[in-house]
Amino acid sequence: MDRDQCLAxxxxxxxxxxxxxxxxxxxxxxxxxxxxxxxxxRTAERVRQTVEDEWGSQLVGGWNHAGWYAQPLxxxxxxxxxxxxxxGQVVVGNTTSIAVFQAVAAALRLRPDRRVIVSxxxxxxxxxxxxxxxxxxxxxxxxxxxxxxxxxxxAVVLLSEVDYRTGARHDVPSVTARVHEAGALxxxxxxxxxxxxxxxxxxxxxxxxxxxxxxxxxxxAPAFLYVxxxxxxxxxxxxxxxxxxxxPFAFETGYRPAEGVRRFAVGTPHVLSFAAxxxxxxxxxxxxxxxxxxxxxxxxxxxxxxVGDALQLVSPADAAARGSQVSFxxxxxxxxxxxxxxxxVHGDFRAPDxxxxxxxxxxxxxxDVYDAAATLLEVLDKELWRDERYAxxxxxx
Amino acid sequence: MDRDQCLAxxxxxxxxxxxxxxxxxxxxxxxxxxxxxxxxxRTAERVRQTVEDEWGSQLVGGWNHAGWYAQPLxxxxxxxxxxxxxxGQVVVGNTTSIAVFQAVAAALRLRPDRRVIVSxxxxxxxxxxxxxxxxxxxxxxxxxxxxxxxxxxxAVVLLSEVDYRTGARHDVPSVTARVHEAGALxxxxxxxxxxxxxxxxxxxxxxxxxxxxxxxxxxxAPAFLYVxxxxxxxxxxxxxxxxxxxxPFAFETGYRPAEGVRRFAVGTPHVLSFAAxxxxxxxxxxxxxxxxxxxxxxxxxxxxxxVGDALQLVSPADAAARGSQVSFxxxxxxxxxxxxxxxxVHGDFRAPDxxxxxxxxxxxxxxDVYDAAATLLEVLDKELWRDERYAxxxxxx
Numbered sequence: 001m002d003r004d005q006c007l008a009x010x011x012x013x014x015x016x017x018x019x020x021x022x023x024x025x026x027x028x029x030x031x032x033x034x035x036x037x038x039x040x041x042r043t044a045e046r047v048r049q050t051v052e053d054e055w056g057s058q059l060v061g062g063w064n065h066a067g068w069y070a071q072p073l074x075x076x077x078x079x080x081x082x083x084x085x086x087x088g089q090v091v092v093g094n095t096t097s098i099a100v101f102q103a104v105a106a107a108l109r110l111r112p113d114r115r116v117i118v119s120x121x122x123x124x125x126x127x128x129x130x131x132x133x134x135x136x137x138x139x140x141x142x143x144x145x146x147x148x149x150x151x152x153x154x155a156v157v158l159l160s161e162v163d164y165r166t167g168a169r170h171d172v173p174s175v176t177a178r179v180h181e182a183g184a185l186x187x188x189x190x191x192x193x194x195x196x197x198x199x200x201x202x203x204x205x206x207x208x209x210x211x212x213x214x215x216x217x218x219x220x221a222p223a224f225l226y227v228x229x230x231x232x233x234x235x236x237x238x239x240x241x242x243x244x245x246x247x248p249f250a251f252e253t254g255y256r257p258a259e260g261v262r263r264f265a266v267g268t269p270h271v272l273s274f275a276a277x278x279x280x281x282x283x284x285x286x287x288x289x290x291x292x293x294x295x296x297x298x299x300x301x302x303x304x305x306x307v308g309d310a311l312q313l314v315s316p317a318d319a320a321a322r323g324s325q326v327s328f329x330x331x332x333x334x335x336x337x338x339x340x341x342x343x344x345v346h347g348d349f350r351a352p353d354x355x356x357x358x359x360x361x362x363x364x365x366x367x368d369v370y371d372a373a374a375t376l377l378e379v380l381d382k383e384l385w386r387d388e389r390y391a392x393x394x395x396x397x
Numbered sequence: 398m399d400r401d402q403c404l405a406x407x408x409x410x411x412x413x414x415x416x417x418x419x420x421x422x423x424x425x426x427x428x429x430x431x432x433x434x435x436x437x438x439r440t441a442e443r444v445r446q447t448v449e450d451e452w453g454s455q456l457v458g459g460w461n462h463a464g465w466y467a468q469p470l471x472x473x474x475x476x477x478x479x480x481x482x483x484x485g486q487v488v489v490g491n492t493t494s495i496a497v498f499q500a501v502a503a504a505l506r507l508r509p510d511r512r513v514i515v516s517x518x519x520x521x522x523x524x525x526x527x528x529x530x531x532x533x534x535x536x537x538x539x540x541x542x543x544x545x546x547x548x549x550x551x552a553v554v555l556l557s558e559v560d561y562r563t564g565a566r567h568d569v570p571s572v573t574a575r576v577h578e579a580g581a582l583x584x585x586x587x588x589x590x591x592x593x594x595x596x597x598x599x600x601x602x603x604x605x606x607x608x609x610x611x612x613x614x615x616x617x618a619p620a621f622l623y624v625x626x627x628x629x630x631x632x633x634x635x636x637x638x639x640x641x642x643x644x645p646f647a648f649e650t651g652y653r654p655a656e657g658v659r660r661f662a663v664g665t666p667h668v669l670s671f672a673a674x675x676x677x678x679x680x681x682x683x684x685x686x687x688x689x690x691x692x693x694x695x696x697x698x699x700x701x702x703x704v705g706d707a708l709q710l711v712s713p714a715d716a717a718a719r720g721s722q723v724s725f726x727x728x729x730x731x732x733x734x735x736x737x738x739x740x741x742v743h744g745d746f747r748a749p750d751x752x753x754x755x756x757x758x759x760x761x762x763x764x765d766v767y768d769a770a771a772t773l774l775e776v777l778d779k780e781l782w783r784d785e786r787y788a789x790x791x792x793x794x
Binding site: 350 | 435436451461467531620633635648649651666
């Protein structure tokens with residue numbers, strides 16, 4: 001595959017027009033959309049409207065007239081199709097960490113007879129940390145690693161569809177079936193899959209995810225929580241804030257949960273962050289997800305092929321078995337990545353030695369992949385990473 | 398006091414120049430700054446910078462280069478003087494509801510020998526709801542009303558400095574001393590006082606508050622959590638997310654809390670909402686708080702005097718015993734408030750029968766108070782609230 005062939009693939013790409021909907025700096029191949037998605041062109045104006053036309057003009061009236069109050073549910077309904085859910089099943093707000101706590105705590109209360117929480121030590125750390133915090137708070141719970149494969153005494157299993165480090169993908173239906181057969185509840189974290197493939201958590205009990213990666217809703221955009229309708233009546237939100245109350249503005253002294261998924265709302269929604277999410281969802285409404293997955297697999301395969309034996313592949317070699325990212329191992333991974341970024345190819349580094357490259361099919365093309373691989377091969381071949389400027393660690397890697 | 402005298406007071410007001418720093422709709426007297434503060438003029442540009450110049454240009458690099466990663470602490474340090482705290486004692490993020498949960502849970506773990514949580518049933522509901530959720534999750538705890546006045550077996554006392562409904566103000570030092578004498582820990586909620594008076598929670602164990610009321614950081618702006626340095630080593634964040642980890646980007650499998658108040662950070666900060674907070678803090682850095690409190694007391698007293706016997710005062714008659722709001726009771730409070738808003742005087746209604754008027758000294762003047770009182774008296778005198786348009790309840794009151 002040469003660069004001209006890649007340009008030909010770009011010219012025939014049915015998703016090609018979406019690239020123009022994003023702001024991408026000149027001279028950069030941005031392969032970190034799996035960490036922070038790029039800025040949609042429409043977002044700046046949508047956020048400006050919220051600040052100036054809504055807050056500035058309507059002031060507190062914006063809670064009614066600009067729809068702020070309803071946002072956790074209206075945004076949830078718009079997002080639901082991306083995870084195989086229906087209306088009234090997803091609430092948006094807070095962070096993934098908080099949503100993990102809510103989902104796992106709710107699952108424990110639905111299975112009070114069991115005292116084991118299964119979590120994956122290779123999970124994105126915050127999921128595992130939140131479970132540790134919850135178990136420590138409650139006392140009497142065992143936190144067991146998913147790799148042990150024993151669920152028959154577990155109350156709940158928490159797992160990421162796509163591993164943040166390796167990009168390895170779990171099969172959601174089969175894992176969910178195994179967990180349910182063992183009598184446990186299933187909580188999926190879809191942070192690293194939503195927006196990169198057809199996600200379907202409708203068989204699970206709960207799911208959590210963030211909107212700032214492939215969904216492009218901006219730094220610190222709100223997270224989401226899916227609750228299967230079969231649990232809507234019984235599931236409890238232990239973070240029982242006023243926005244999950246049946247009548248928040250009745251100012252009752254006792255907590256009384258709202259009907260449906262709304263009970264999992266907590267405090268006042270971060271309205272400016274919701275504005276950027278809404279702009280991102282305006283794009284997603286027009287995206288054919290089957291084409292996203294097809295292109296994603298083609299892009300990651302192309303990158304794997306082009307890099308070849310120059311680096312040790314950490315991700316599954318089979319495109320169907322991974323998400324939209326490719327990870328390699330290198331003993332000097334940190335300076336290698338800094339050297340790459342210095343040359344306009346943006347990936348990221350995950351301790352201790354992993355180079356990650358995420359391929360967001362809406363704005364990454366085949367020629368981008370070609371150029372990124374060429375630059376990576378040059379950095380490795382000429383050992384350009386040995387420059388001492390690349391040794392200094394930044395706060396966020 | 399006539400309108401000319403009010404105009405003379407405005408002309409001599411040392412805070413008068415601040416009004417020009419806010420966007421206020423023409424023809425509106427906005428007395429809801431105690432619910433959602435007005436938009437500072439500088440905010441739109443600051444948010445635009447974050448969206449376009451930071452996210453759009455730096456992409457994921459913004460976590461390092463635009464300071465996003467450090468924001469929970471840098472914003473906390475800027476906010477600290479407003480609550481009598483020092484650097485490294487305040488972390489910003491999440492919502493007040495979440496911060497209440499963190500503070501009360503941490504307090505319980507610092508006093509494991511006691512099983513009583515004291516909370517005020519008249520507190521803003523979410524505080525009390527979060528305590529109920531936490532107590533329900535843990536089991537074995539009594540939630541006792543503050544009015545019972547018994548703390549000698551309490552682990553923690555949670556109280557608002559200013560009552561959201563009546564505006565009545567507790568004396569922070571004397572209540573804190575009583576609680577500490579009884580061997581309990583003290584958590585203050587300063588949502589309804591911060592930015593309206595000199596707040597000083599430095600004697601307390603924890604404090605929580607929001608930034609979207611008098612601080613003017615916008616709808617759903619992040620909350621804050623103060624932790625007294627004497628607890629920094631021992632206090633546990635039960636919502637143990639990765640941003641509170643000692644090394645978030647080491648991606649360790651075990652949670653290891655950061656030193657200091659940073660351990661109370663949870664998930665990824667809502668960066669767009671932080672941008673608006675930073676713009677608001679740019680204003681507060683120049684505000685003399687003693688003049689804010691003096692003007693606040695003068696404004697609330699003027700309003701009470703002008704309304705006179707036309708309505709039943711719910712707030713304390715002594716300005717020193719209340720916050721920066723005045724509340725009245727009226728059996729038809731809801732349509733009265735709707736009629737007022739229709740005439741450009743914005744207050745709010747709190748069930749079942751309370752009319753609230755908040756006076757933000759940075760952008761409310763004496764003539765504004767005069768005009769608001771005159772309109773209120775007209776609405777009552779002519780029974781303008783009987784118009785059927787004012788009967789329909791909106792979602793947010």
